[in-house]
Amino acid sequence: METLEPKLVQGVTIQGLFDIALKERLSEGAWRALSAGGLDRSRPVRPTYPVATWLRWQNIVLRDLWPDAPLDEAWRRLGHTVMEGLLATVLGRMLGVGARALGPQFALAKLDHAFPGTGNYIRSHVRPVAPCRAELWLSDLNDRPTYYVGVLEAVLLLAGATSPRCTLLCREGDSGTYLLEWSV
Structure with missing residues (x-):
C-alpha cells in the first residue's frame, strides 16, 4: 500500500529499542554513531521519526551487536530485540498481558491494528x-524480510x-507474505 505521506516510525518503537532494550548493550562507538545520525538521547523521544533514519540506526545496531552473525540472523535477532523493547513500554506491557491471556x-x-502503531x-x-x-501479509518490508521474521517469532512467543x-x-514489490506455524 503506497502512501503519499512521509513514512514515519512511532516514537514508542524508538523508545523501546534504544531507551530500554539496548540501553546497556551498545558500545560507546555505536552510541556516538547513532548520535551523529540524529538520535539525541539528551532530549525526550519525539512522537515520530523518518523511516530512513530508523533504517540507518538499525544498521548501526546490527554492526555493533552482531558483527559476525550472518546478515539474516542479525536481522532476525534485531526483530526480537525491538519487540523486547516495545513490550517493556507501558503500552507494550498492557498489550503483552492480553496476548498471553488470549493466545x-x-x-x-x-x-x-498493532503494526500501524509502530509506523504509519x-x-x-x-x-x-x-x-x-x-499467513500474514505485510505491506512494506523495508528490504528487511528477516527482521520481520524476528518480530513475528517474538509475537508468537x-x-x-x-x-x-x-x-x-x-x-511482491515492497510487500511480503509469511507462513506462521507454532505449537501450543
Missing part, C-alpha cells in the same frame, strides 16, 4: 489457514506459542 491466534488477529506506512492482514498456522516458525512465502 497466538488472537494475538495475530490483533496485528492488523505498514499494514498487515492475517489469514488463519489451520489450527496453529496462519509472547502469546504462548512454543516452537514458532516464520517463513517468508513470497515477496
Whole structure:
C-alpha cells in the first residue's frame, strides 16, 4: 500500500529499542554513531521519526551487536530485540498481558491494528489457514524480510506459542507474505 505521506516510525518503537532494550548493550562507538545520525538521547523521544533514519540506526545496531552473525540472523535477532523493547513500554506491557491471556491466534488477529502503531506506512492482514498456522501479509518490508521474521517469532512467543516458525512465502514489490506455524 503506497502512501503519499512521509513514512514515519512511532516514537514508542524508538523508545523501546534504544531507551530500554539496548540501553546497556551498545558500545560507546555505536552510541556516538547513532548520535551523529540524529538520535539525541539528551532530549525526550519525539512522537515520530523518518523511516530512513530508523533504517540507518538499525544498521548501526546490527554492526555493533552482531558483527559476525550472518546478515539474516542479525536481522532476525534485531526483530526480537525491538519487540523486547516495545513490550517493556507501558503500552507494550498492557498489550503483552492480553496476548498471553488470549493466545497466538488472537494475538495475530490483533496485528492488523498493532503494526500501524509502530509506523504509519505498514499494514498487515492475517489469514488463519489451520489450527496453529496462519499467513500474514505485510505491506512494506523495508528490504528487511528477516527482521520481520524476528518480530513475528517474538509475537508468537509472547502469546504462548512454543516452537514458532516464520517463513517468508513470497515477496511482491515492497510487500511480503509469511507462513506462521507454532505449537501450543
